[in-house]
Amino acid sequence: MEMVEMETMRWLPLILSVLLVLFNLHGSFAAFSPADNYLIACGSPQNVSFQGRTFAPDSVQSSFVLKGQGNSVAATSSSSVPSPIYQSARIFASTASYKFKIQQEGRHWVRLYFYPLPDSGHNLASATITVITDDFVLLNNFSFESYNSSYLFKEYSINVTSDTLTLTFIPMNNSATFVNGIEVVSVPDVLIPDQALVLFPSSPFNGLSDLSLETVFRLNMGGPLLTPQNDTLGRIWENDMKYLHVNSSAVNVLVNPSTIRYTMSVTSEIAPNWVYATAESMGDPNVPNQNFNVTWVFPVDPNFMYFIRLHFCDIVSRTLYDLVFNAYINSDTAISSLDLSTLTGNLATPYYKDFISNSSIDSDTITVSVGPDTMADITGAILNGLEIMKISNDARSLDGLISVEGLLPKSSKNSKIGIIVGAALGTLATVGLIAFCYCCLIVHRSKTTHQGPSWLPLPLYGNSQTxxxxxxxxxxxxxxxxxxxxxxxxxxxxxxxxxxxxxxxxxxxxxxxxxxxxxxxxxxxxxxxxxxxxxxxxxxxxxxxxxxxxxxxxxxxxxxxxxxxxxxxxxxxxxxxVYEYMANGPLRSHLYGTELPSLSWKQRLEICIGAARGLHYLHTGSAQSIIHRDVKTTNILLDENFVAKVADFGLSKTGPALDQTHVSTAVKGSFGYLDPEYFRRQQLTEKSDVYSFGVVLMEVLCSRPALDPALPREQVNIAEWAMSQQKKGMLDHIIDPTLVGKVINAASLKKFGETAEKCLAEYGVDRPSMGDVLWNLEYALQLEETSLALTEPEDNSTNHIPGIPMTPLDPFDHSASMIDGVNAGTNDDPEDTATSAVFSQLVNPRGR
Incomplete structure (x- = not known):
């Protein structure tokens, strides 16, 4: 007996530890009990188990009503489907709706599942899907024909302010529509606040409770995929790896989830403990300067604003006050000198912050970064979780500019006509009176002496500068x-x-x-x-x-x-x-994403040369250089003759003075094109434009975006991918497929690749000037045209210049790169209109 007691005493601490862990886990995952919890397997004849939950058939209607069921059919599939929820579907030939009884007003998840069953008897892949609520447009004219995945899952957060919620499905373009699964579930009111901080201009944004949100990204930084079985609110958290701008810049951190210390202000409903128990921390990007940022890039619709939530939990420090860092969204500082120890009073204690932002400048991406606070002299930064949600626009839509009223069939609108007419008549007299007074005011003002309009600050934009x-x-x-x-x-x-x-x-x-x-x-x-x-x-x-x-x-x-x-x-x-009109639009449109004809290799060279001339003029054409700071294919426009012109100078900066090497400024530009040295050090030079132009050259060669998260990890960033192929001598393996099989001079392609490689050097001091880049591109075009002259001797076009001697020239001989038309005193470029005429300088170089 004494031996048993001793054994019991020896295991007692371990038993207590296990009980404590179980208690913490229970506290972390204490089931939130939603007042409304509709889980519906549309068209299914029986219950469906999915992600640890049970979905009931929509034919069992107790607390919701399916209007239009008579015009619908239920379909099931015997073939393999992505998940059990997609085994059945409800197909509608005309407008139909689900009307749910709401027991508790407030925020609700509305989750929709779509998968075009292949054996449903209908061509669901070409069906159009439009879904609206009483007040908001959720989906508008969606079709799987233009979608790159076999199924679609959508999650929305809607504030329900009545005792019912109606989801209406509208067939468009004389096609059917369908849905496989629906969730309508209550969420705690604290989950989405009414106010968040707008980053630019910095100001509070009120009224989120009047808007609907759509989840576009929800990430568990450095951790595994989390499903509704791991989350008290049934959310899905995916891993962040494919969105990292530079994979080596971050390392995963993991602790026991039971060590997370929730507080009264941050509970497991904000995020499960598995989110706070993992993080991405600063890694080793193999650069001398350790004050770099860890950055994630997300493709978004630039026509919407976004609610962004950053989740933090210090699971990397051994002692308090050992971690101070900054957080950025796009080019704006979201949080400066973030000290989690001061905010939470403890380690492993969750903290989050909400923001509202647009996509990044002139781009369809949002970037999120964390990096060390150089003023604190502490190297380190972490991010545990991230949520990005689209905010409904002025049309109360999450998909386009059409409102609910614009999508409802006419019969559905008739019931509202009386209210609208009554309101119109009720205000008609007031409007007439206001219009009369306004006209009187205009007549009076037109009689006064007109004064020149001063340039006023624009209060609409909230900018303090004038x-x-x-x-x-x-x-x-x-x-x-x-x-x-x-x-x-x-x-x-x-x-x-x-x-x-x-x-x-x-x-x-x-x-x-x-x-x-x-x-x-x-x-x-x-x-x-x-x-x-x-x-x-x-x-x-x-x-x-x-x-x-x-x-x-x-x-x-x-x-x-x-x-x-x-x-x-x-x-x-x-x-x-108001600008001059460029008939052929941006260069990007001629490379990918449209049905426009492919550009020939010679056309691409001439376009790059034209853009290089414009940038060379900016850098050298005045007493103090001008740095464009946003060089990319959408900012290179083509006129009716495909002459390239550089556009969009909103971010441009005057270059450094003669006694300076750089301009210190906040990082602005477009991810995928940003000079990494400028990004790390916030020191801008003309060589930053050279790097961006190098990305443009690779984009022109490969006809793909600068960043494409859909590609394999090593191919996401075109600069990294193309450079790796260039160094292997395999650049010709990744060129635009439309150029494969065309007659392209190998020496011209090699010179182009070498030029792009020099532009993309890690450090600015190793990059050529734009004048050198221009010379190299002109030489590449000379090689191409000479090759064409040998293969097409009867071509008498204006761009055909036969007989150019192929004398080897030093590509960095500055005497051969003197281009006319860069003096500040000239009003225009005096070069010949034929692009290839510049080669007269290569044959007989002369100074300006």
Whole structure:
């Protein structure tokens, strides 16, 4: 007996430890009991078990109603499906809806499952899917024909403010629609706050509870995939590895989940303990400067704002106050000098912070970074979890610009007509009175002496900076609508009505593209001149400063290979820029993503040469150089003759003075094109543009995006991937497939690859100048044209220059790279219009 007691005493501490772990696990995963918990297997004849939960058939209708069931069919599949929830579907030939009784108002998950059953008797792969709630558009005209996955899962967060919630499925384009599974589940009110911090301009955003959200990314940094079985709110957390910008920059950290210390303000409903028990920490990127950032890149729809939640938990420190770091979203500092010990008072204690942001500048990505706070002299940074959710737009939609009213069939709208007509009649007299008073005011003001409009700050954009006021007296032009600002040398000042007329009131059919600043429309002025009109978006990260920079930069620059600014408009708190119209649009559109014809190798060389000339002029054409800072294929535009012109100078900076080597500035630009040295050190030079141009060269060669997270890990970043192939001598293996089999001079391709490789050197000091890059590209074109001259002797086109001697030239002989037309005193590039005419300089070099 004494022996047994001794054994019991020896194992007692271990038993207590196990009980403590079990207690902690129970506390971490204490089941949240939702008041509403609808799990529906649509079209299924029986219950379906999926991810540890039971989904009931939609034919069993107790607390919800399926309207339109008579116009629907249930389908099941005997073939293999991605998951059990996709074994059946409810197919609708006409508009139908599920109406749920809501016991507790507040935030609810709405989760939808779609998989086009192959043996359903319908061609569901071509079916269009439109889903709306009472107030919001969730999906609009989705089809699997243009989708790169076999199934679709959508998760939304909707604040239900009545005792019912209706999900309506609308067939479009005379096709059927369908759904495989539905979840409508209550969530705690604390999960999504009403307020979050807008990053640019920094200000609180109120009213999130009136908006719907869609989950686009939810990541468990450094940890495994978590399913609803691991999460009290049934969420899915995926691993972050494929979104890392540089894989070697981060290392995984893992501790026992039972060690996580939740607080009253952060419970397991915010995130499960497995999220806080794993993290990505700073790794070894094999660079001398250890003050680098760990960065993740996410593709998003640039037309929406995003709710972003960062999860932190110090599981790497041995003692308190041993970790201080910064967090960034896009180019903005989200949290400066984050000291988790001070905020939580303990190690292994969760903390999170919410933000609202757009996509990154003129791009369709969001970037999240963590890095050391250099002021704290502590090297280290972590991130445990990340959530990115799309916010519904002004049309109360999460998919496009069409509202619920615009999608409902006419019969569904009739019941609302009486209310609308009554409200209209009730306000008609008031509107008439206001209109009458307004007209009187306009008549009165038109009789007063017109004063020149000053350049006012734009309060709509919340920017504290103000534009330089125009002090000159405005004079009416011959048209009576244009105000001359010749003395201010800022270009033509357009009235807002002129812009409205030119763009047919910003007709969406004239939309040319969408960037970080706003939308770009094609316009036609009164004299028939075609223009491109860029209208600032008040939600854009780019604001008044970029607006001013663009005008001031382009008003001083005139060059054949720079897009010309015609004028601007700042009336009615608008920020509008008017440029020359580039008929063939951005270079990217001719490389991938569209049905436009493929460019020949010679065309690609000439386009790269044109862009290089524009950048070379920026770097050398004035007393102080100009650094573009956002060189990429969407900012290289092509006119009707495929002449390349560099565009978008909103981020441009004046280069360093003669006694300086760099400009210290916050990192801005587009991920995938950013100079890694600039990104690490925040020191900008002309060589930063050279690096970005090197990425453009590889993009031109391979016809693929600079960043493509859908590709295998080693191929995501085109610069890294193409450089690895170039060093192996296998660059010809990754060129655009449309060029394979075409006659391309091998020496020309080799020279192009070598030039791109030099541009992409890790350190700026090892990169060539834009003048050297230009020379090398011209030499590559010379090699190509000489080859064409030998194979096509009867070609008499203007671009065909026979008889150029193939004398080996030093590619870095600066005497051979002197290009006419870069003096600051000239207004334009005096070179011949035929691109290849520059080779006269190679045959007989001369100084300027």
């Amino acid at each position: 534009m330089t006021k125009v002090s000159t007296t405005s004079q009416k032009s011959g048209t009576g609508s244009c105000i001359s600002l010749a003395s201010s040398n800022l270009g033509r000042l357009f009235m807002f009505q002129e812009i409205m007329d030119a763009t047919n009131r910003f007709d969406e059919s004239l939309l040319l593209g969408v960037g970080g600043f706003g939308k770009v429309y094609k316009g036609t002025l009164e004299d028939g001149t075609e223009v491109a009109v860029k209208r600032g978006n008040p939600r854009s990260e780019q604001g008044l400063a970029e607006f001013r920079t663009e005008i001031e930069m382009l008003s001083k620059l005139r060059h054949r290979h720079l897009v010309s600014l015609i004028g601007y408009c700042d009336e009615r708190s608008e920020m509008i820029l």
